[in-house]
Every structure is written in structure tokens, then in C-alpha cells.
Amino acid sequence: MDAVRVLVTRWWRASPCNPNPLMRGYDRAANLTVVLAIVFVAWMVPIAAAVGTIDYAHTRAEADRARTELHQVSAVLLDGPRSADATADAMLAPPAPMRRSTTPPEIRSDSTTSTPASGGYWT
Numbered sequence: 552m553d554a555v556r557v558l559v560t561r562w563w564r565a566s567p568c569n570p571n572p573l574m575r576g577y578d579r580a581a582n583l584t585v586v587l588a589i590v591f592v593a594w595m596v597p598i599a600a601a602v603g604t605i606d607y608a609h610t611r612a613e614a615d616r617a618r619t620e621l622h623q624v625s626a627v628l629l630d631g632p633r634s635a636d637a638t639a640d641a642m643l644a645p646p647a648p649m650r651r652s653t654t655p656p657e658i659r660s661d662s663t664t665s666t667p668a669s670g671g672y673w674t
Contacts, residue, residue: 566582 562582566586569579
């Protein structure tokens with residue numbers, strides 16, 4: 552507490568409006584800059600709050616307007632509802648057997664050939 556009081560007293564003595572003629576002009580300018588910065592920040596807090604409030608109100612009004620302009624679309628089901636038993640049976644059914652190739656192994660090739668694409672981005 553004592554250190555804070557000493558700093559406040561020291562700053563008050565070095566304030567820009569100190570009538571002491573021995574105070575340097577640079578010190579006066581530096582102290583004036585600090586005072587102006589503090590005043591600027593003190594004024595910007597309520598201005599920022601007002602801008603934030605206006606922005607929030609505008610965004611909320613847009614959301615409310617969009618919510619009222621929504622229209623409902625009726626859905627048409629093309630397939631009847633499935634029972635839970637049918638879905639569970641389909642999940643538990645064994646996979647379909649894989650088709651076997653009728654080509655003899657000595658004729659089959661593991662390499663594949665492809666033709667280059669045309670009309671894409673890289674042509």
C-alpha cells in the first residue's frame with residue numbers, strides 16, 4: 552500500500568500541469584501522453600460497449616427475421632417404415648459370397664491399365 556502511495560505521489564508531482572519551471576519539456580510531453588492514453592481508453596470502453604450492443608441487436612433482428620420468413624416443406628415418403636426386426640436381420644445376415652473369376656490364373660493380370668482423362672482441369 553505504501554509503495555502505491557509513493558508511486559501516485561511521484562506521478563502527481565511529475566504531472567504535465569505541474570507549475571515547476573525546472574521540469575523538462577520532454578517529461579511534460581511524456582506525462583501528457585500517458586494522461587491522454589488513459590483518457591482515451593476510459594472513453595473507448597463505453598463506446599465499444601455501445602457498438603457491441605448495436606451489433607448484437609442487429610444480428611438478433613436478422614435472426615428473428617430469418618426465423619419468421621422460413622417456410623415449411625411437406626415431406627413425401629416413398630417407402631414405408633421399416634420394422635426394427637427387418638433392420639436387425641439385414642445387419643446380422645452374412646455377406647453375399649464373392650464372385651469367382653472364370654479366367655484361369657495364368658491368363659489373369661494383376662496390373663490394370665487406364666486411359667487418361669480428358670476434359671478435366673489438367674488437360
